[in-house]
Amino acid sequence: MCELKACGGMGFKNLKQFNLALLTKQGWGLQTDQNSLINKVLKAKYFPSYDFVEAKIGCNPSYTWRSIMAVQHVVKEVSELIDSSSTSWKASVIDILFLSHEAKMIKSIPLSSSAYSLAVSLSHTIDRGASLDVGLVRRFWKKIWSLPVPHKTRHFVWRACREALPTKTNLAQRKVVLDDTCEACGLMAESTGHVLWGCVKAQEAWSCSKLMVIIDWVDEEKVARMVTIAWALWFNRNEIRLGGARKTGKDVVRWATHYLEEYWAANESELSAPVVLERSVSWIPPRTNWFKIHVDGGVFASQKAAGLGVIIRDDRG
Template identity: 25%
Template sequence: MAYFNISLLAKQGWRLLNFPNSLVARVFKAKYFPESNFLQLSLGSLCYYIWRSIWATKDTLEKGLMWKVGTSMNISITQDIWIPDYVNGRLLSRVDNLQCDKVADLISSNEREWNKELIVNTFPEDVADSILRIPLSMEPHEDFWLRVENRRSLDPTAYALQNIYRDFYRKLWRAEIPTKIKIFIWKISWNYIANKVNMNIRRLVNNSLCPRCGDGEETLNHLFCECPVSIEVWRVLSDLDLTGFTNVEFSDWLTMVVVSLSLEKCRTFCIALWSIWGDRNSRIHENQIDQAKRSSDLFIAISKNWTDKWRHPPGSRIKINFDGAFDERSKVSAFGVVVRGSRGNILISSVDIHRGVHAAFAAEAIACRGATQIALAMEEEGIIIEGDSLTVIKKCQNTDQDKSQISPYIYDIHSMKSRDRSLKYEFIPRSANNLAHVLAAESLRRKEGFYLFNKVPDFAEAQARSDNEREPD
């Protein structure tokens, strides 16, 4: 409770920094820090108890604050925290030959790029590398505070996961299945579902027998592995070859199966688990009796719905697909963009190579920005921009200021979108974005960019033809 109370009080300090025009911030500022800001003031005397309580969390709040570089006119190179993941927070005495004070002096304002020569000649190698990895937006915006996780204050063993669990979650989030199914798999991995055993423990039901077969308690093992209805589903899906995973606890079984399967088979496996749970609920709430057939039919229906192909844009509109590819070792990314008309005809295909990219997440955002630039240059109404990064698409759809690690790219996208409000951003699964993916991945391997009209490179022609084959309505 003490830590919880500190968190609530620190949140009030955060609001004083970020909402200086609110009534409470103006009152506190007028009384306690008229000539400075919340982080710079000392406590003083004759303070009310509530103000002393908020002030007491100032050090805690400051440890979790970092400047996000925009214009960088307000950020001190040595006194402020502005370099992500820098071990000591501030530079302080690590710079001997520094000739400037503000971060803005390290940026070539005309190109909106870091002055690499100045930075490399001024800072130690590790610091210079960290600075050069900070992304900059094409158009400057105001600097703002970010709250970051104070990793040094955490118990390093508190959230430790064995490698197999890390691989399990990576595979799960990469699978091309609906988000609700991913969340469901996550919930059963932690036994967070309302099966009869869990409900009986909480005294919500009188017995814990399986509602489908009535033969044994409805544990997770019974529900998904041992019940005759579930056994029939796995018999239908014999190509998954689950015979080697027996006599283990359910959580271990789930983890090992997901890790061992290919992405495509993992997708099938997760949909089957979802289908089993859906059948079980129908048995209880809808009095369905042909359970095995229903589970198989439900699985087939869901599987078909989520094996998506690229779809032609409606009417006479234009559709732009983008994807990013990233090389962790060299910190190089490539974005693939393909523009197609209502008949699926290729209008433009483009790839650009970017160096000094810090994460795959940023590669997707750079790709989306590239697609938006092409859309504006075409000067067409109602262009649809599609990508398979749900997070990037949601950030493009959201009008609020983004404060994540990719905020410079999202800021540029929002700025461009303000010039053409008919632009529409839509999420699609990877299976419907294969052409853009092929362009990005192969071009990253070749380290070659291009900009082509009315065609794609030879290596992508087969995928372009496959995408343009219409499925029956």
């Protein structure tokens, strides 16, 4: 949820990392700013003979000191990556310690930027472990979030790709339901892949759509139709669970197609329709023996010409 949309997340800020980033900023100040008041107070009590990165938590520490010590390892790691004399990254060290795309990500962060950006980058390198084709992942999610479909459909696709739909398989893993069998076919467990692709009811819809499941991502319209049909299958599945009628595969495709075309038409009309501002304007005459002058002009690029109009009126118009 807290990863960037381009990396498969929803773009929410991670409050825990944000809090740690603020503490890291305080810890970095203890390490580099020897003249600050907080540095003098904490150093006198907890690390009088050495630097912050070598300090111990000590006996009966205050809540403030325990909180700052929670990010000591981060300050130590960062201090090893920064050349304090030139205030720049130690590029050679970063290239050795991290994978190429991770090193590029860290070195692209300005040292004047927020600590939160650095905390996110370091946490991603620790959490992911294995090397990923970051460029391919970013292109995939960028394509998903830019599809010409309603936002709720894009959100559905994100949930499906992240295995976050409340299918019976997921609900059974969380002890919400006991039986994870698909109610449509009664043959297999209702997973995301089954309910959207493998179930006989889903297969009926896909055969009516005449769309291949694996299609060229360059054809944006076909991708939009495919994800909308998948959303329609899920929508009808939820309708059935709430007592609604089951649509045939042909009806699902027809409804999804009509829904998507209505969305396209509505967005096209909004973009093409000129904005007309209605306002009531009435001419107010000038004072007696005064004149009022109205001036307007226009440029006609296609004709390579310009025009100017002037109206002069007295108090009688």
